[in-house]
Amino acid sequence: MKCRLIVSSILAAGIALPAMAADNQEMVMEARKVIKEFATQLKGELKKAMKDGGPVNAISVCNDKAPKITDQVSSRSGWSVARTSLKPRATANNPLPWERKVMEEFEARKAAGADPKTLDYSDVVEEDGKKVFRYMKAIPTAKVCLNCHGGDEVKPEVEMRLKSLYPSDRARGFKEGDIRGAFVLKKTF
Numbered sequence: 504m505k506c507r508l509i510v511s512s513i514l515a516a517g518i519a520l521p522a523m524a525a526d527n528q529e530m531v532m533e534a535r536k537v538i539k540e541f542a543t544q545l546k547g548e549l550k551k552a553m554k555d556g557g558p559v560n561a562i563s564v565c566n567d568k569a570p571k572i573t574d575q576v577s578s579r580s581g582w583s584v585a586r587t588s589l590k591p592r593a594t595a596n597n598p599l600p601w602e603r604k605v606m607e608e609f610e611a612r613k614a615a616g617a618d619p620k621t622l623d624y625s626d627v628v629e630e631d632g633k634k635v636f637r638y639m640k641a642i643p644t645a646k647v648c649l650n651c652h653g654g655d656e657v658k659p660e661v662e663m664r665l666k667s668l669y670p671s672d673r674a675r676g677f678k679e680g681d682i683r684g685a686f687v688l689k690k691t692f
């Protein structure tokens with residue numbers, strides 16, 4: 504707990520406000536619910552596209568639908584929702600400095616034996632005079648992800664399509680169980 508507070512004050516760049524524990528817990532629960540909805544929708548679209556036309560076809564889902572689903576979930580839930588990574592594919596998903604620090608902390612916790620599924624982080628900061636609750640949750644790499652984020656598992660035709668869409672792609676070479684990235688949720692209150 505003490506460690507968390509110190510980390511959040513360093514991360515916050517501004518002022519980290521020690522929110523009331525009970526309120527915080529409620530926000531964490533809400534954020535997790537939104538992530539569940541978001542992840543289910545993304546995975547559903549991905550599975551369907553993979554079944555219909557394999558990974559080359561499914562790239563368009565991630566390329567075209569993922570940003571749209573992100574916007575939809577954001578406007579429906581009232582949360583700002585995003586995905587990021589230490590090795591991003593889309594430049595639009597490049598991490599902010601505080602997000603990078605949290606993901607580096609996730610990597611350190613994983614290296615110390617933590618299960619990536621359990622890695623999350625929350626704090627409250629002040630931005631433009633308003634309190635903002637921030638939540639991040641690690642996204643583990645599953646086997647199906649290796650079709651487009653793995654090493655040798657990525658087929659040549661998939662590789663070609665990815666290269667043309669994402670010339671500065673860094674989201675390759677992942678293994679099952681690695682942390683692929685993180686969900687980032689924010690809410691002003």
Ligand code: HEC
Pocket residue numbers: 549558559560561562565566567569570586587588590591592593594596642643644645647648649650651652674683684685
């Ligand atoms: C069919 C190919 C494909 C598969 C399979 C796939 N992804 Fe992706 N992934 C992409 C593409 C393309 C993007 C870039 C999306 C964009 O332009 O916003 C992406 C982006 C992401 C991002 C956002 C951060 C970044 O790197 O830009 C995360 C996180 C992510 N994928 C996780 C996963 C996980 C976890 C799985 C497995 C459950 C998975 N992906 C499976 C193609 C794929």
